[in-house]
Amino acid sequence: MTQESPLHLPAIAILGAGSMGRAILQGLLSPHVRVATGIRITNRRLEAADDFATEPRVSAWVTSTNGEANREAVRGAKVVIVAVKPADSEEIIAEVAADLDEDAVVVSVAAGKTLAQLQAAAGAARAVMRAMPNTPAQIRRGVTGMAVGEHVSAVQRELVESVFATVGSVVIVDEERLNALTSISGSGPAYVFYLIEQWEEAAREQGFTHAEAALLVRETVRGAAELVIASGEQPEELRRRVTSPNGTTERAIAVLAGANLAELLDTAMQAAMARAREIAAGE
Numbered sequence: 471m472t473q474e475s476p477l478h479l480p481a482i483a484i485l486g487a488g489s490m491g492r493a494i495l496q497g498l499l500s501p502h503v504r505v506a507t508g509i510r511i512t513n514r515r516l517e518a519a520d521d522f523a524t525e526p527r528v529s530a531w532v533t534s535t536n537g538e539a540n541r542e543a544v545r546g547a548k549v550v551i552v553a554v555k556p557a558d559s560e561e562i563i564a565e566v567a568a569d570l571d572e573d574a575v576v577v578s579v580a581a582g583k584t585l586a587q588l589q590a591a592a593g594a595a596r597a598v599m600r601a602m603p604n605t606p607a608q609i610r611r612g613v614t615g616m617a618v619g620e621h622v623s624a625v626q627r628e629l630v631e632s633v634f635a636t637v638g639s640v641v642i643v644d645e646e647r648l649n650a651l652t653s654i655s656g657s658g659p660a661y662v663f664y665l666i667e668q669w670e671e672a673a674r675e676q677g678f679t680h681a682e683a684a685l686l687v688r689e690t691v692r693g694a695a696e697l698v699i700a701s702g703e704q705p706e707e708l709r710r711r712v713t714s715p716n717g718t719t720e721r722a723i724a725v726l727a728g729a730n731l732a733e734l735l736d737t738a739m740q741a742a743m744a745r746a747r748e749i750a751a752g753e
């Protein structure tokens with residue numbers, strides 16, 4: 471990774487120290503990032519907060535032992551990231567609403583929860599945003615899609631973009647497209663992991679050991695992903711170069727094309743979008 475220029479951010483609170491909250495925290499702990507007055511993080515149970523006991527840049531609060539934890543954590547914070555489960559997110563926003571700074575922006579990462587729902591929980595005039603990161607954020611290779619609420623200023627939007635840029639790329643979209651984006655990049659790492667699982671199993675069927683199959687498949691996935699990005703070439707062109715007429719790859723691609731992979735992916739994404747609508751409806 472190239473040397474990054476210093477990034478100075480105002481106080482930030484993360485409510486919920488689960489996998490996504492911690493991934494964002496790791497980005498904010500990058501050497502080039504300075505968060506004024508440190509990063510505040512809360513969690514329901516103690517164990518998670520204990521993990522940060524030796525990190526001077528982080529202040530941790532535990533809600534199971536301190537009923538005021540979330541409210542204390544958000545006071546003075548300019549960005550409040552809500553990283554609890556979707557079913558808990560409106561309740562936690564309503565809990566802290568009265569303690570938010572006037573110019574704070576609330577960013578929910580909850581799948582399916584709409585800007586209108588977040589706005590209703592935070593208060594009609596509050597700045598609220600929806601963000602949909604993905605798990606490669608853990609290694610700062612995430613993609614985060616974002617939708618911006620009507621009371622968010624350009625300065626607040628840029629601030630939130632720079633927070634999520636610490637864990638990867640950021641794309642701003644209209645809210646109507648956020649569920650579709652979630653079905654691509656939010657859920658997408660699981661599609662790739664599933665492909666890797668199935669492909670490794672097929673490799674083991676050919677007599678390779680677990681370790682050999684893992685190396686062959688994972689390094690091929692890594693190499694192909696890095697090649698398509700580094701070369702700037704279209705995937706069709708790169709595929710054409712591997713596919714000699716009447717060669718082995720051509721036969722294999724014919725089988726995959728025959729299974730109509732595009733239609734299968736579309737059906738899978740439609741299922742994810744339907745579930746996002748159910749979550750928004752509280753189902």
Ligand SMILES: NC(=O)c1ccc[n+]([C@@H]2O[C@H](COP(=O)([O-])OP(=O)(O)OC[C@H]3O[C@@H](n4cnc5c(N)ncnc54)[C@H](OP(=O)(O)O)[C@@H]3O)[C@@H](O)[C@H]2O)c1
Pocket residue numbers: 485486487488489490491512513514515516518533540553554555556558559562579580581602603604605656
């Ligand atoms: N994981 C992903 O790939 C992903 C991707 C995009 C978006 N998201 C979104 O990110 C959110 C969190 O997902 P996750 O996978 O990180 O879930 P998770 O690992 O279960 O994290 C949620 C955390 O919130 C804590 N919590 C619950 N209620 C709390 C409260 N009132 N105050 C403070 N902390 C509280 C939980 O603590 P306890 O464990 O002690 O109960 C837990 O550590 C979800 O809304 C999800 O839709 C996740």
